[in-house]
Amino acid sequence: MKNICLILCILVLNVSCAQEKSELAGETEFQRELNADYKDASKSPLTPKDLKTFKALEFFPVNDTFKVTANFKLTPNTKPFKMPTSTTRTPTYKCYGIATFTIAGKEYSLEIYQNQDPNRDPKYKDDLFLPFTDETNGFASYGGGRYIDLKIPAGNTIEIDFNHAYNPYCAYSDRYSCPIPPRVNFLAVAINAGVKAFKKH
Template sequence: MTFEQAWQQWRDEREAELRSPEGFLAITGLHWLGAQPQRFPGIPGAWSNAPEGAVVELGPGEWLELGGTTLAGRYVFGHVDPVGVVATFDAGTVEVADRFGTPVLRPRQPDGPFLRDYTGTPTYAPDPAWRVTADFTAYETSRPISVGSVVEGRSSVIDAVGEVAFEVGGRPQRLIAFDGGDDELWLLFTDETSGVTTYAACRQLAVEPPADGKAVLDFNRAANMPCAYTIHATCPLPPASNHIDVLVEAGEQTPPRPPAD
């Protein structure tokens, strides 16, 4: 497979993910649970953040399905993690997850406005010159780093596992790398295109596991975060130091984002 073919395969998979009826473009709301039971539009039950975690009280005729089990009455989801769980009901699904220490609900519908109106993501043309080899320096132990988020007043703590050092445009660069799972690295970064041709908050890059102290950064696969597409996202922001001080004219550009209904 040629470089261009491999990139096109990545683009096709990425677009399929974005257009999925279960993906983040299908999210139709972001609801923070409080101590008092509350109902939210289009979601069965009254929801609260109880001492035992997220709880739903389903009324007569209301139901949710979770892991093949039909729920009725009072159900305790407990102290969910950031990945959360997804329950289904007749009109769609609802994600129950933790965000910044508070349980949230994010309903999804296959006809949600952000998904319905999505027209595709523009990209730069693939260029092998943006496939850069970096030196990777692993930390002795992972370092929890507090970063901001697109949610005003909220911050996240994510595990940094090391740093990548490389050169682009004749200028040295160094970025903090986060744990991407399965020994992969995850980069959050801005560059001189941010807010011009690419999404202002940041882009992300998945990096295959380093080998012999080297990591390949293929900026042709720099991708937008969910917050570039929907107001119902809680994306972390990169540390201020994770700025590349040249134009990274590679990867995804700013997508059109029509207003939600």
């Protein structure tokens, strides 16, 4: 009898987990993982009020036009600088390299940064940071720009998928301090990809 009860409990748990996974909204794994994090109260940047009604972030339709292979030129001689944020905090970054790519036949360039915090966890040593603004900001996307997380590439090209662009936590709550994308990283094109502006309740 105990064995039967145990099997039934396992089956119920499996069904519950399967239902929970199927309920996660998102067209891609990136979108589903982001939605899962935002639903998790221990990880979510959402305010308690917004978390209560949160179902999913709103994304632009996935568009391969905004998935590019960029030429990547290292900039080893650039000096570390203090990046402004939405608060008085000024984290230190360095321009690690410049990515040049084309979208719809036009060429664009973006600076890609590396955090210079000496106390940063070594597991993030290969991480790069791409903050940018574009012509959707303040309209379809968050006015303060968006971010993309990247890894140091092995060669002289780097993959940039704007479908993975996400909002700073400041888009969801005033309690965060978020880097402001440098002016040089403005793209004079509408990047209709990634996370859209969040509608607060």
